């Protein structure tokens with residue numbers, strides 16, 4: 001079934017795939033009066049990823065870290081769906097609804113085929129849609145290195161849903177450990193929190209969890225608090241690989257002093273229910289396992305055969321146009337974020353890069369739609385990296401850009417203030433600009449809420 005995303009054909013149809021750091025930024029900035037915009041995204045919200053670690057332990061409430069796509073519903077069309085296939089020649093997409101089946105009494109005859117309406121048993125039916133211009137901002141998946149058991153027994157931290165599951169699992173661990181029949185060995189096992197992956201996500205989650213254990217858990221579970229342990233694993237010899245080595249030393253020293261056990265140069269070989277198999281240690285029981293070891297290819301990107309690609313992304317030129325297999329750029333298709341990389345100019349797969357590429361495209365598309373020229377190539381402005389490491393301390397590194405300037409390398413409270421002000425500033429809606437500092441303040445005064453429901 002073929003659907004026009006709008007009845008008015010006076011405007012060119014721009015389709016955006018994805019509502020993350022790339023796609024949502026385009027949605028925000030695009031001239032919705034001049035473009036006929038359609039968004040296709042399996043989640044109809046944007047995740048403000050830097051706040052997810054805080055959400056996972058209750059430093060923030062979950063709704064502070066998301067923004068709805070439907071805020072723009074009066075100006076755009078949007079479908080909660082997966083894009084399964086792109087036909088670059090016909091300029092057509094095949095999509096599959098991502099909505100769970102809603103049982104309802106259909107007014108259609110069984111033979112009628114309005115495939116957009118979700119019906120029991122027919123949610124998998126696809127629909128097609130054509131585009132004039134297309135932005136591919138579908139992101140990447142979580143890397144597991146095909147280690148058995150990771151998908152079944154570990155939690156990723158990529159979405160607010162992951163943060164919700166982790167938050168309630170932490171509290172389940174404590175109530176379980178508190179049961180009268182538990183032996184102290186069992187208690188220590190279920191209160192062992194493992195994090196695999198020493199990048200900013202793993203480090204920030206370990207830091208937030210450490211804060212929780214040393215504040216509210218001590219008050220709410222005084223006898224159990226001393227049986228807790230946090231272990232952080234990485235195959236690399238150091239955590240925070242992309243940071244300056246002085247800052248890495250600082251963060252590692254702080255973790256060791258705080259009792260976060262660092263197991264760098266360690267290899268997880270297998271995960272089973274409640275236990276890791278580590279090459280250097282053997283069996284390691286845990287109550288919660290958070291997994292954050294980088295990115296895996298998006299299946300849509302893997303399925304594309306007629307574009308130039310790297311294993312994880314489509315290649316683009318410096319104007320962010322995808323490159324066809326004959327080597328020529330496709331003038332109507334751009335790719336940004338973790339699913340894209342500029343040929344010959346690799347950049348880190350971060351929110352910062354995705355966001356800047358989106359801002360560049362917004363500028364360009366808003367000029368093009370007014371028949372104006374926009375000929376500058378994309379240029380990345382590295383604003384540095386931040387990681388929270390617990391106890392109101394952080395590390396901030398922009399030494400790669402500005403080696404000796406002020407604020408080139410910061411640690412401790414100064415870096416923490418930069419961390420909080422940076423993410424407060426980046427928070428998008430007025431609603432969240434009020435909610436985020438409000439919950440920081442509330443939980444500082446009254447402590448985090450440990451009720452599980």
Ligand code: UQ2
Nearest residue numbers: 050351352355383384385386418421422
């Ligand atoms: C950024 C960005 C992110 C980031 C970071 C940056 C959307 C969520 C870390 C970089 C910005 C920094 C470090 C702010 C500097 C601020 C001060 C007060 C010196 O741009 O893009 O994604 O995580």
